[in-house]
Amino acid sequence: MAQAVATLEQAHGAGEVGHEAEHADHPHSSTGLDSRKLLMWLFLASDCMFFGSLIAMYMIYRGDAERMYLAGQGSGPVPHEILDIPYTSISAFVLLMSSLTMVLALASIQRGNQRGLRVWLGATAALGLVFLGGQFYEFTSFYHEGLGLTTNIFGNAFFTLTGFHGAHVTIGVVWLISLIVVSLRGGVRQDQSLNVEIAGLYWHFVDIVWIVIFTLVYLIPYDKVETVGQQAEQGFRLIGLG
Amino acid sequence: MASIAQPQSVVQPVTKPATGIWSWITTIDHKRIGMLYGFAAFFFLLFGGVEALIIRAQLAKPDNDLVSAQRYNELFTMHGTTMIFLALMPMTSALFNFVMPLQIGARDVAFPRLNAFSFWVFLAGAIIINMSWFFNEAPNSGWYGYSPLTGTAWNPGRNVDFWMIGIQVLGVASMAASFNFVVTVFNLRCPGMKLMRMPIFTWTTLIVSIMIIFAFPAITVALLLLSFDRYAGTGFYEAAAGGDPLLWQHLFWGFGHPEGYILVLPAVGIVSEILPVFSRKPLFGYSVMVYATIAIAFLGFGVWAHHMFTVGLGPTANAIFAGSTMLIAIPTGVKIFNWIGTMFKGSLRFTTAMLFAVGLVSQFVIGGLSGVMHAVVPVDTQQQDSYFIIAHFHYVLFGGTVFGLLAGIYFWAPKIFGRMFDERLGKIHFWLTFIGFNMTFFPMHFVGLAGMPRRYFTYAEDSGWGPWNAFISFGALVLASSFLVFIVNAFKSIRHGELAGDDPWDAPTLEWAISSPPPAYNFAVIPTVTHRDQLWWDKYGDEHGAHVSNDDLPTTAEVQQRANAQHPHVHMPNPSYFPFTAALGFFITGLGILFRDPAITLGLLHLPIFAVVGMALMIISIYAWAFEPAG
Numbered sequence: 102m103a104q105a106v107a108t109l110e111q112a113h114g115a116g117e118v119g120h121e122a123e124h125a126d127h128p129h130s131s132t133g134l135d136s137r138k139l140l141m142w143l144f145l146a147s148d149c150m151f152f153g154s155l156i157a158m159y160m161i162y163r164g165d166a167e168r169m170y171l172a173g174q175g176s177g178p179v180p181h182e183i184l185d186i187p188y189t190s191i192s193a194f195v196l197l198m199s200s201l202t203m204v205l206a207l208a209s210i211q212r213g214n215q216r217g218l219r220v221w222l223g224a225t226a227a228l229g230l231v232f233l234g235g236q237f238y239e240f241t242s243f244y245h246e247g248l249g250l251t252t253n254i255f256g257n258a259f260f261t262l263t264g265f266h267g268a269h270v271t272i273g274v275v276w277l278i279s280l281i282v283v284s285l286r287g288g289v290r291q292d293q294s295l296n297v298e299i300a301g302l303y304w305h306f307v308d309i310v311w312i313v314i315f316t317l318v319y320l321i322p323y324d325k326v327e328t329v330g331q332q333a334e335q336g337f338r339l340i341g342l343g
Numbered sequence: 344m345a346s347i348a349q350p351q352s353v354v355q356p357v358t359k360p361a362t363g364i365w366s367w368i369t370t371i372d373h374k375r376i377g378m379l380y381g382f383a384a385f386f387f388l389l390f391g392g393v394e395a396l397i398i399r400a401q402l403a404k405p406d407n408d409l410v411s412a413q414r415y416n417e418l419f420t421m422h423g424t425t426m427i428f429l430a431l432m433p434m435t436s437a438l439f440n441f442v443m444p445l446q447i448g449a450r451d452v453a454f455p456r457l458n459a460f461s462f463w464v465f466l467a468g469a470i471i472i473n474m475s476w477f478f479n480e481a482p483n484s485g486w487y488g489y490s491p492l493t494g495t496a497w498n499p500g501r502n503v504d505f506w507m508i509g510i511q512v513l514g515v516a517s518m519a520a521s522f523n524f525v526v527t528v529f530n531l532r533c534p535g536m537k538l539m540r541m542p543i544f545t546w547t548t549l550i551v552s553i554m555i556i557f558a559f560p561a562i563t564v565a566l567l568l569l570s571f572d573r574y575a576g577t578g579f580y581e582a583a584a585g586g587d588p589l590l591w592q593h594l595f596w597g598f599g600h601p602e603g604y605i606l607v608l609p610a611v612g613i614v615s616e617i618l619p620v621f622s623r624k625p626l627f628g629y630s631v632m633v634y635a636t637i638a639i640a641f642l643g644f645g646v647w648a649h650h651m652f653t654v655g656l657g658p659t660a661n662a663i664f665a666g667s668t669m670l671i672a673i674p675t676g677v678k679i680f681n682w683i684g685t686m687f688k689g690s691l692r693f694t695t696a697m698l699f700a701v702g703l704v705s706q707f708v709i710g711g712l713s714g715v716m717h718a719v720v721p722v723d724t725q726q727q728d729s730y731f732i733i734a735h736f737h738y739v740l741f742g743g744t745v746f747g748l749l750a751g752i753y754f755w756a757p758k759i760f761g762r763m764f765d766e767r768l769g770k771i772h773f774w775l776t777f778i779g780f781n782m783t784f785f786p787m788h789f790v791g792l793a794g795m796p797r798r799y800f801t802y803a804e805d806s807g808w809g810p811w812n813a814f815i816s817f818g819a820l821v822l823a824s825s826f827l828v829f830i831v832n833a834f835k836s837i838r839h840g841e842l843a844g845d846d847p848w849d850a851p852t853l854e855w856a857i858s859s860p861p862p863a864y865n866f867a868v869i870p871t872v873t874h875r876d877q878l879w880w881d882k883y884g885d886e887h888g889a890h891v892s893n894d895d896l897p898t899t900a901e902v903q904q905r906a907n908a909q910h911p912h913v914h915m916p917n918p919s920y921f922p923f924t925a926a927l928g929f930f931i932t933g934l935g936i937l938f939r940d941p942a943i944t945l946g947l948l949h950l951p952i953f954a955v956v957g958m959a960l961m962i963i964s965i966y967a968w969a970f971e972p973a974g
Contacts, residue, residue, distance in 0.1 A: 131532040150560035254585035257577040
C-alpha cells in the first residue's frame with residue numbers, strides 16, 4: 102500500500118513538479134539535459150530495482166506451487182491450470198501498441214499539432230484502459246476459479262507482481278488523462294513537448310516491464326521447472342564451480 | 344603546492360534571517376531545509392543515545408532486571424532504527440543540503456519544493472515510528488526485522504506495523520531527496536565546474552544518492568511483502584505457507600549492506616574536505632579518491648550475503664561473497680593512504696574539526712579491520728551474533744560516521760551560523776568522545792570473543808562477562824557526557840561565538856567565497872571555476888606557488904563581494920506549503936493503514952477512512968503543487 106502511494110508520488114513528483122527547475126533562476130544545465138528528464142530517468146532506474154526485486158521474488162517461488170501440488174501439499178489452482186496465454190497475449194499486444202500511439206502523440210506536439218496530440222494521448226490512455234480492463238477480468242475470473250491472493254504461494258506472488266504492474270499502468274493512465282485536460286486548456290505548447298516526452302518515458306518503461314513479466318510469468322512453461330537451488334547448481338557446474 | 348600560508352579571516356556582520364514558524368513550514372531554501380534536517384537529526388541522536396544508555400544500564404551487571412526482556416527488545420530495535428534512519432541519515436542529508444549546492448556554485452537544489460517535501464516526509468516517518476512508544480507497542484524485532492520474528496504468529500501486536508510503515512515512509516523521503524541531489528550535482532554546476540573539479544564532499548553526495556536510488560527499492564519491496572503477510576494473510580515469509588523466511592534476509596541485506604556505505608561515505612567526503620584544509624595541502628590523490636569511492640559503492644551491492652554466512656547458502660555462495668567482501672578492503676585502504684598522504688609533511692593545525700577527522704581515520708581503520716575478519720567465513724561463523732559484531736559496526740558507524748559528522752559540524756558551523764564554535768570546549772568534547780567511545784566499544788571485542796551474544800537482555804554471573812560490561816557501561820556514561828559538552832558549546836557558540844567571517848579556515852571550496860551565513864540566493868553572481876580547489880588557486884596560484892598571468896583579475900570571493908555591494912536582485916522561487924500538505928497526507932495515510940479503523944467496506948476492499956483522507960490530501964497537494972507557479 103505504502104509503495105503504491107510512494108510510486109504515485111514519485112511518478113507525479115517526477116513528471117509534474119519539475120517545471121520549478123526552469124524557473125529556479127538557473128539558466129544553464131551543466132549536462133545540457135533537462136533536469137526533469139534526468140529526474141525521470143533516475144526514477145526509472147530505481148523502478149528497475151523495484152520491479153527487479155518483485156521479479157526476483159516471483160522467480161524464487163515460480164515453480165513452488167506446482168511442486169507442492171504434485172507432492173499433495175499445497176492447494177490449487179496452480180499456474181499451468183489457470184494461466185491463459187492466448188488471452189494475455191492479446192492484452193500484451195494492446196499494451197505494446199499503446200507505446201506506438203504514445204510516440205505518435207509526442208511527434209504530433211513536436212510538430213505543433215494540438216489535435217493530433219490529444220487524439221494520440223487519448224488513444225494511448227484508451228489502450229491502457231483496455232489492458233487494465235483485461236487485467237481486471239483476468240483477476241476476477243481467477244478469483245472465481247478459486248485462486249485468490251492468499252490461496253497459495255502462486256496466488257501470493259502472481260497477484261503481487263502483476264498487481265503492482267497494473268498500479269503503474271493506472272498511474273500512467275491518470276497522467277495521460279491529466280495531460281489531455283491540460284492540453285484542452287491550452288497548457289501544452291509546442292515548446293513544452295518535454296511534458297509529453299517525460300510521460301512517454303514512464304509509459305514506455307511500464308510497457309517494457311510488462312514484456313519481462315509476460316515472458317517470465319506466462320510464456321516459460323511450468324511443468325519442467327526445477328527448484329531454484331537445482332538451477333543454481335546447474336549454473337555453477339556450467340562455469341566449473343560445481 | 345607543498346604548503347600554503349596560514350589563514351587570515353575577514354570579519355563581516357551576520358545577516359539577520361527571516362523568522363516565524365510559517366516561514367520554516369513553507370521554506371524551500373536548501374540551507375533552511377538543511378538546518379531543519381540537522382536539528383531533527385540531532386534530537387533523534389539524543390533520543391537514540393538515551394535508548395543506548397538504558398541498554399547499558401541493563402547490562403551493567405549480571406542478572407539485572409532494570410528492564411524486562413520485552414522492553415529490552417524494543418530498546419535495541421529502536422536504538423538501531425533511530426540511529427540509522429532518524430539520526431545519521433538525516434544528519435548527512437543536512438550537510439548534503441546545506442553544503443553541496445554551495446560547493447558547486449548553485450543557488451538552490453534542482454527541485455526546491457521536492458526538497459522540502461523530502462524533509463517533511465522524513466519527519467512524518469520519524470513520528471510514526473516513535474509514536475509506538477505512546478501505545479506501548481514499540482518495534483521489537485531488531486532494526487533488521489528478521490522473519491519469522493515479524494510474522495503475526497510471533498508478533499500479533501502493532502509493534503512491527505509501526506516499524507514497517509514508518510520505514511516505508513522514510514524510504515520515500517530518502518528516495519525523493521536522492522533524485523534531487525543527483526540532478527542537482529549533474530545539472531546545476533557553475534560554469535567550469537567539471538566533474539573532476541568537484542569537491543570530494545560533492546562527489547560523495549552524488550555517489551551516496553545514487554546508492555540510495557538503487558538500494559531502497561529492495562527494502563521497499565521487502566516491507567511491502569511483509570505488509571501483505573501481516574495485513575492480507577499472504578505467506579511470502581512463512582515457511583508453513585510455502586514461503587521462505589530467507590527471502591526477507593536477501594532483500595533486507597540487499598538494501599542493508601549498501602546502507603552501511605550510504606552512512607559511511609558522506610563522512611569520508613567530509614574528512615576529505617577537512618584534512619587538506621588543516622594540513623595546508625591539496626588532497627593527495629584526488630582522482631584515486633573519486634574512483635575508490637565509486638568502487639566501494641559498486642562493490643557494496645555485491646556483498647550482502649556475508650550477513651548470511653551462517654544460514655547455509657552453501658560453500659560456493661559463501662566463497663563468492665567472502666571474495667567480494669575482501670575486495671572492498673582495497674579501495675577502502677586506498678582512501679586511508681590518501682588521507683595519510685594528505686597529512687604527510689603538511690603544516691598540521693589541530694582544530695576540533697581536524698581532531699575529529701584524524702579520529703575518524705584512526706578509528707575507522709579498526710572497524711575496517713574487524714570488517715575484513717568477517718569476510719572469512721569460519722571466523723564469521725564464530726563471531727556471528729556476538730558482541731564482536733556490535734564492536735565492529737560501532738567502530739565504522741560511530742568511529743566513522745559520527746566522528747565524520749561531528750568533524751563536519753565543527754568545520755561548517757561557522758558557515759551555517761556565522762559564528763565560530765568554541766575551540767576549548769570543542770577539544771574537551773573531542774577527547775571525551777574519543778576516550779568514551781573506545782572505553783565503550785573496544786572491550787566489546789573481548790566479550791564478543793568470550794562468547795557474549797548480542798540481543799540478550801541479561802547474562803549469568805558465572806559467564807565472567809560482568810566486569811567488562813560494568814566498564815563498558817561506565818564508558819557509555821563518559822561518551823554521553825561528551826555530548827553534553829557539545830550541546831553547551833553549540834548553545835553558547837551559536838548565540839555568542841566569535842563572528843566567523845567569510846572564510847575562517849582559509850579553505851579552497853566555493854562555499855567559503857560568500858558570507859557566513861550565506862544570503863538566501865547564495866551567489867550574487869554565479870561563479871566561474873577554472874581549477875580544482877578554486878579559492879586556493881585564486882590566492883596562491885598553481886602547485887609550485889607561482890602566480891600565473893591573470894594575477895590582476897579579482898578572486899572568486901572578491902567577485903561575490905563586489906556583486907553583493909551592489910544589492911543584487913536575484914529572483915528566487917516562491918515559498919510553498921504544498922510540500923508540507925503532501926507530506927501531511929502521507930502521514931495521515933500511514934496512520935490510516937496502521938490503525939485501520941474506522942473503515943469503509945467496498946466489496947472485497949476494506950478501506951481505512953484515514954488512509955482515504957490522507958491519499959486525497961496528498962493527491963490534491965501534488966496536483967496543486969504541479970500547477971502552482973514556481974515564482
